[in-house]
Amino acid sequence: MDIKQVIKEKCSGLDKVMEGYALVGDADIDEMVLHPIKAGGKRIRPALTILACEAVGGSADAAMPAAASVELLHTFTLVHDDIMDKDDERRGKPTVHSLWGDDMGILIGDALYSAAFAALADLRRRGIDDTRSMDAIETLIEANDKVHQGQIKDMLFEGKDQVSEDEYLDMIAKKTGALIEASVKIGCIAGGGSPDQIKGFKTYGINCGLAFQIKDDILDLIADQQDLGKPVGSDIKSGKKTIMVLHALGSGSGEPMERLKRALGKESATDEEVSDAIRALDEMGSIGYAQDMLTKLIDGAKSSLDIVEDNEAKSHLLAVADYILMRKR
Amino acid sequence: MDIKQVIKEKCSGLDKVMEGYALVGDADIDEMVLHPIKAGGKRIRPALTILACEAVGGSADAAMPAAASVELLHTFTLVHDDIMDKDDERRGKPTVHSLWGDDMGILIGDALYSAAFAALADLRRRGIDDTRSMDAIETLIEANDKVHQGQIKDMLFEGKDQVSEDEYLDMIAKKTGALIEASVKIGCIAGGGSPDQIKGFKTYGINCGLAFQIKDDILDLIADQQDLGKPVGSDIKSGKKTIMVLHALGSGSGEPMERLKRALGKESATDEEVSDAIRALDEMGSIGYAQDMLTKLIDGAKSSLDIVEDNEAKSHLLAVADYILMRKR
Numbered sequence: 009m010d011i012k013q014v015i016k017e018k019c020s021g022l023d024k025v026m027e028g029y030a031l032v033g034d035a036d037i038d039e040m041v042l043h044p045i046k047a048g049g050k051r052i053r054p055a056l057t058i059l060a061c062e063a064v065g066g067s068a069d070a071a072m073p074a075a076a077s078v079e080l081l082h083t084f085t086l087v088h089d090d091i092m093d094k095d096d097e098r099r100g101k102p103t104v105h106s107l108w109g110d111d112m113g114i115l116i117g118d119a120l121y122s123a124a125f126a127a128l129a130d131l132r133r134r135g136i137d138d139t140r141s142m143d144a145i146e147t148l149i150e151a152n153d154k155v156h157q158g159q160i161k162d163m164l165f166e167g168k169d170q171v172s173e174d175e176y177l178d179m180i181a182k183k184t185g186a187l188i189e190a191s192v193k194i195g196c197i198a199g200g201g202s203p204d205q206i207k208g209f210k211t212y213g214i215n216c217g218l219a220f221q222i223k224d225d226i227l228d229l230i231a232d233q234q235d236l237g238k239p240v241g242s243d244i245k246s247g248k249k250t251i252m253v254l255h256a257l258g259s260g261s262g263e264p265m266e267r268l269k270r271a272l273g274k275e276s277a278t279d280e281e282v283s284d285a286i287r288a289l290d291e292m293g294s295i296g297y298a299q300d301m302l303t304k305l306i307d308g309a310k311s312s313l314d315i316v317e318d319n320e321a322k323s324h325l326l327a328v329a330d331y332i333l334m335r336k337r
Numbered sequence: 338m339d340i341k342q343v344i345k346e347k348c349s350g351l352d353k354v355m356e357g358y359a360l361v362g363d364a365d366i367d368e369m370v371l372h373p374i375k376a377g378g379k380r381i382r383p384a385l386t387i388l389a390c391e392a393v394g395g396s397a398d399a400a401m402p403a404a405a406s407v408e409l410l411h412t413f414t415l416v417h418d419d420i421m422d423k424d425d426e427r428r429g430k431p432t433v434h435s436l437w438g439d440d441m442g443i444l445i446g447d448a449l450y451s452a453a454f455a456a457l458a459d460l461r462r463r464g465i466d467d468t469r470s471m472d473a474i475e476t477l478i479e480a481n482d483k484v485h486q487g488q489i490k491d492m493l494f495e496g497k498d499q500v501s502e503d504e505y506l507d508m509i510a511k512k513t514g515a516l517i518e519a520s521v522k523i524g525c526i527a528g529g530g531s532p533d534q535i536k537g538f539k540t541y542g543i544n545c546g547l548a549f550q551i552k553d554d555i556l557d558l559i560a561d562q563q564d565l566g567k568p569v570g571s572d573i574k575s576g577k578k579t580i581m582v583l584h585a586l587g588s589g590s591g592e593p594m595e596r597l598k599r600a601l602g603k604e605s606a607t608d609e610e611v612s613d614a615i616r617a618l619d620e621m622g623s624i625g626y627a628q629d630m631l632t633k634l635i636d637g638a639k640s641s642l643d644i645v646e647d648n649e650a651k652s653h654l655l656a657v658a659d660y661i662l663m664r665k666r
Contacts, residue, residue, distance in 0.1 A: 036489075088443050110419040115489050129474060138470070161366070164365055
């Protein structure tokens, strides 16, 4: 079965559950908090939560508040991100702040943040004992801390000349990886996983989270423009310090380096200059370097699931890892 | 003993505890998250948490993470409020967003939000069992939900011609009251209070929270300008729909009403017109109406503490209620 179809089926009742936690019973407020939920999304995080819960023997029903929680938290970060990035559209729909102003955008984001915790605390009403509920909540808090740190670091990096590969990996592990890691770990906790299983699933999550961001960065360079849905090479023009760029700046030299620098961080670079910079990154081995890292991360993610016996949910988790590796957009 | 001195002593180690939960180990980030904590504040909410914990037989030490939590949550709301209100100073110090920009202000607020939950989850490491820890966390989540709803409603009221007294009381109960209520209730939970005690302390908190806001509104009209530290009557000029204004609009008429309307919502009103509007509110019985409501709320708060035997912490809680009633700023 196509893994995208599996994700869709696993999350079929999710939107209603998310809405239940976000609604406050006031028509004006409800219209605004529901807007970013109705806008939809890939729903990868909640699918991971449900699959992890099932893979260790729990039910999808018990995992549902947790799945809603991680997606509500993700939704909140997007609402605040859109204000900061001044993005007026997301997924083809107007963003919260573009409809109701920045101030309301801040508050609606804060309200979704709160709904994420309300959803997770509801685990105790789904047959999960209070110790596991607390473990799940602490996992979300820890992830949440990291997400903000990652976002702050990302913003601080923009003003820095030098960023090391370790600093970059730490930043994306926090900004993108932490919530994916938490989504998997929380599912495993809710499903009654053993300490060893929780540890294994956490590793799966960390690796998938890092891989997800690195794949995004690779796709920006080598995807088919039609698949990607946005111009290829936009990270080159914006000067984003991806793992490929950091590799090249650290080890590349000579003529390819000249070609990279001609387009890097120059919004006015021509399509030809951008293509040339991407070829240069390839010639310096930087794209291959990132591909190798990606492959190793996915291999590590998959083998960390050896901690559970084979079952359908586990096979789906393995397929999600492959999907992260192979996706074209 | 002066109750302000009691609050100060109860919260003597609080800032360090708050800082411990907010620090992330990165010098750039830490400077920013510590800034609004170091700016200080009245610390009434954490003092209520500690006193409620002690009043039901718990220790101040066990309550400390909870006290840090409610104040961190309060601090986060102030950081976001300052962005929305475009306030460049608070407590005589530059605000986060005025130093590092609105985007960073949003993220630093979000990070403090996260630290508030991290602090509260730490109760389980202070000898509080997981069921009580979950009860405390759910109390904070519920309060948090209400705070955002109250803020959103307050913003929506600005664009409305008609607001009823019930709507106004519901809004301030959420915006200002909910976190004060939660501060007391969480202290009682952490201290091992019985269900009846938790209920009684909750009532104390609700009443004090509402009273706190109504007293603020009264002080804006009748305080000594030097005590208040800001111009008396500023709510009149901004057209704020306080309980007094709503009372007057609902039941006043004739010549006093004319004098009120001459200044209400007019930033250009003269000092004389503002004083005249305040006198008109008094003549229409609106200030007396609010004073009566305030007295009843404080009486209710105090009698709800009958649920515990007399002890030192309880006497301080009674004194806090009197302080809310009597304070001059």
